[in-house]
Amino acid sequence: MxxxxxxxxxxxxxxxxxxxxxDLLGRPIAVVRAVDGVDFTVRKGETLGIVGESGxxxxxxxRLMLKLIEPDAGEIVFDGAEVGGRDLxxxxxxxxxxxxxxxxxxxxNPRLTIEASIAxxxxxxxxxxxxxxxxxxxxxxxxxxxxxxxxGRYPHELSGGQRQRxxxxxxxxxxxxxxxxxxxxxxxxxxxxxxxxxxxVDLKEEFGLTYVFISHDLNVVRFMSDRVMVMYLGxxxxxxxxxxxxxxxxxxxxxxxxxxxxxxxxxxxxxEAPISGDPPSPINPPPGCRFHTRCSLAEPxxxxxxxxxxxxxxxxxxxxxxxxxxxxxxxxxxx
Amino acid sequence: MSxxxxxxxxxxxxxxxKPVRAVRGVDLGVDRGETVALLxxxxxxxxxxxxxxxxxxxxxxxRIEGSIRVAGQDVMALRGRALEDFRGKVASMIFQEPSLxxxxxxxxxxxxxxxxxxxxxxxxxxxWARALELFRRVRIPEPERRLNAYPHEMSGGMRQRAMxxxxxxxxxxxxxxxxxxxxxxxxxxxxxxxxxxxxxxEFGLATIFVTHDIGVAVEVADRIAVMYAGxxxxxxxxxxxxxxxxxPYTIGLLRARMGHEQRRGARLEAIPGAPPDLSALPxxxxxxxxxxxxxxxxxxxxPAEEAVAPQHLVRCLRSAATLAPAG
Numbered sequence: 001m002x003x004x005x006x007x008x009x010x011x012x013x014x015x016x017x018x019x020x021x022x023d024l025l026g027r028p029i030a031v032v033r034a035v036d037g038v039d040f041t042v043r044k045g046e047t048l049g050i051v052g053e054s055g056x057x058x059x060x061x062x063r064l065m066l067k068l069i070e071p072d073a074g075e076i077v078f079d080g081a082e083v084g085g086r087d088l089x090x091x092x093x094x095x096x097x098x099x100x101x102x103x104x105x106x107x108x109n110p111r112l113t114i115e116a117s118i119a120x121x122x123x124x125x126x127x128x129x130x131x132x133x134x135x136x137x138x139x140x141x142x143x144x145x146x147x148x149x150x151x152g153r154y155p156h157e158l159s160g161g162q163r164q165r166x167x168x169x170x171x172x173x174x175x176x177x178x179x180x181x182x183x184x185x186x187x188x189x190x191x192x193x194x195x196x197x198x199x200x201v202d203l204k205e206e207f208g209l210t211y212v213f214i215s216h217d218l219n220v221v222r223f224m225s226d227r228v229m230v231m232y233l234g235x236x237x238x239x240x241x242x243x244x245x246x247x248x249x250x251x252x253x254x255x256x257x258x259x260x261x262x263x264x265x266x267x268x269x270x271x272e273a274p275i276s277g278d279p280p281s282p283i284n285p286p287p288g289c290r291f292h293t294r295c296s297l298a299e300p301x302x303x304x305x306x307x308x309x310x311x312x313x314x315x316x317x318x319x320x321x322x323x324x325x326x327x328x329x330x331x332x333x334x335x
Numbered sequence: 336m337s338x339x340x341x342x343x344x345x346x347x348x349x350x351x352x353k354p355v356r357a358v359r360g361v362d363l364g365v366d367r368g369e370t371v372a373l374l375x376x377x378x379x380x381x382x383x384x385x386x387x388x389x390x391x392x393x394x395x396x397x398r399i400e401g402s403i404r405v406a407g408q409d410v411m412a413l414r415g416r417a418l419e420d421f422r423g424k425v426a427s428m429i430f431q432e433p434s435l436x437x438x439x440x441x442x443x444x445x446x447x448x449x450x451x452x453x454x455x456x457x458x459x460x461x462x463w464a465r466a467l468e469l470f471r472r473v474r475i476p477e478p479e480r481r482l483n484a485y486p487h488e489m490s491g492g493m494r495q496r497a498m499x500x501x502x503x504x505x506x507x508x509x510x511x512x513x514x515x516x517x518x519x520x521x522x523x524x525x526x527x528x529x530x531x532x533x534x535x536x537e538f539g540l541a542t543i544f545v546t547h548d549i550g551v552a553v554e555v556a557d558r559i560a561v562m563y564a565g566x567x568x569x570x571x572x573x574x575x576x577x578x579x580x581x582x583p584y585t586i587g588l589l590r591a592r593m594g595h596e597q598r599r600g601a602r603l604e605a606i607p608g609a610p611p612d613l614s615a616l617p618x619x620x621x622x623x624x625x626x627x628x629x630x631x632x633x634x635x636x637x638p639a640e641e642a643v644a645p646q647h648l649v650r651c652l653r654s655a656a657t658l659a660p661a662g
Contacts, residue, residue: 157469260522261550261552262554265553273522278520279520286558
């Protein structure tokens with residue numbers, strides 16, 4: 001039994017910029033700084049939730065972490081070994097770290113029966129065909145799709161919820177240790193979503209998994225996560241224990257995001273929007289703190305100086321929490 | 336008199352091999368100045384109901400029965416020019432995806448001005464002036480400049496505001512909103528919801544707001560009508576629906592939604608199973624196969640509408656059992 005505090009995966013200085021326009025000579029003239037220097041760890045056995053709005057880099061972070069996209073910079077260490085290094089070749093890392101996407105249909109080969117789709121991965125990794133099919137059928141049963149009825153079906157013959165169960169089984173067929181769920185329940189109806197979330201909670205326990213759970217739905221993230229990371233325009237704004245982040249958010253953006261959730265109380269409806277305007281484009285993001293253009297507490301220094309993520313277990317990247325940053329609300333320079 | 340009055344609305348899609356009964360006997364009245372949220376999951380018939388009010392469902396592939404009256408007009412009898420005049424001037428619609436409503440090759444100002452000129456006559460300059468007024472009203476920053484922008488040049492939230500401006504261009508009495516904030520980010524969604532609430536009050540609009548999100552319904556609506564498998568199964572004032580839900584489906588939806596009190600790692604009370612196939616509906620109550628209150632009679636007898644409190648109607652044979660939701 002490993003201690004829950006040891007990291008399963010840790011990411012340092014992760015960055016990826018995409019050129020969106022090039023000049024005649026092919027030199028980039030506009031760059032999306034999708035992920036721009038992100039550090040975090042995921043501890044063994046925990047669920048790390050990642051929240052943020054479109055364009056904040058949460059999905060890109062997940063893809064970079066799994067090396068589905070090659071990072072421009074950054075180091076990824078999985079259970080003590082450098083990913084892609086001698087001790088952990090990429091192929092073996094990919095077996096141990098799997099992902100389930102939002103689009104349940106696009107993730108499955110339309111020409112393969114779901115049983116064949118699930119059995120395909122383990123076969124690539126050397127499991128004999130007969131055993132792979134056995135594993136596929138056992139997993140189908142485990143995710144609630146009776147093999148006798150479902151094994152021979154094709155993806156288009158299933159509902160969205162059933163297909164997402166297949167994708168979960170497909171990921172588990174590799175016997176992974178880390179499962180990234182990238183908006184995996186976002187396309188499902190609420191009554192089906194609850195069923196799949198329950199299944200995920202059970203599977204985590206049963207297979208001793210570690211989850212990275214990405215969603216724009218804060219309620220779902222709160223339900224699933226031990227710790228939560230809030231991203232804004234390619235940077236980490238705040239990271240900490242889920243209860244602490246939801247109860248006492250430290251970053252002004254995290255607070256505004258939480259207050260933007262519908263109230264669910266007819267006698268206490270939201271009367272004022274917590275922030276105005278749309279998130280700025282990640283192409284040429286604002287200098288300094290990227291949130292300063294929408295932040296009600298911003299001061300001139302916020303446009304000049306980029307905050308650094310600090311603050312230990314409940315970390316925040318905001319000049320108000322940086323001693324001597326020059327922001328009037330900042331704690332005074334350390335004595 | 337209600338601004339919108341639906342009686343016995345049936346919509347059947349006949350394009351496929353088997354007829355699909357998307358809407359089955361919907362009665363709904365909406366008063367001037369009132370917002371009703373039509374709440375339901377995919378396939379519940381909420382959008383089809385909304386589209387029927389503007390006769391937007393494909394005419395050749397669907398059969399529509401029942402009575403639809405909007406602002407005193409019999410919508411089913413409208414033809415040709417009268418139908419065109421009705422759409423946009425009496426009732427107009429906003430969508431989840433602004434690209435359904437906005438033309439990519441014209442500037443936003445030109446589209447709004449054209450709409451005003453077409454429906455109300457007058458000069459293009461007057462139409463442009465109205466467009467500017469509306470852009471200010473929906474709080475688009477730098478409205479003069481944005482009128483000359485094309486839809487793709489705007490962010491998602493701004494496009495949604497522009498579509499709202501277009502929908503209100505001819506001062507309709509009825510606004511039909513089909514998940515208008517579903518594709519937006521949380522911080523933008525709440526801005527658009529508050530804007531719609533404000534405009535609805537100011538213009539005295541009768542609004543039907545289709546959504547799958549109870550939280551959104553609570554923010555915008557006076558009343559909620561919950562749809563399941565083509566029927567309104569429960570309707571009542573927002574407070575009633577949230578605090579004393581009586582249909583097992585509504586109860587299930589509210590419990591499956593994770594609230595602040597939801598403990599991590601605890602199990603969610605999911606509704607088992609999946610919605611029925613609308614081309615092969617079971618007899619009796621369509622929710623019975625998934626319902627934890629169901630008894631044999633539920634699979635035989637169609638539940639009639641019953642008032643359980645003032646303005647609070649439920650279609651459930653077991654409404655006596657749902658009185659104590661803890662049971």
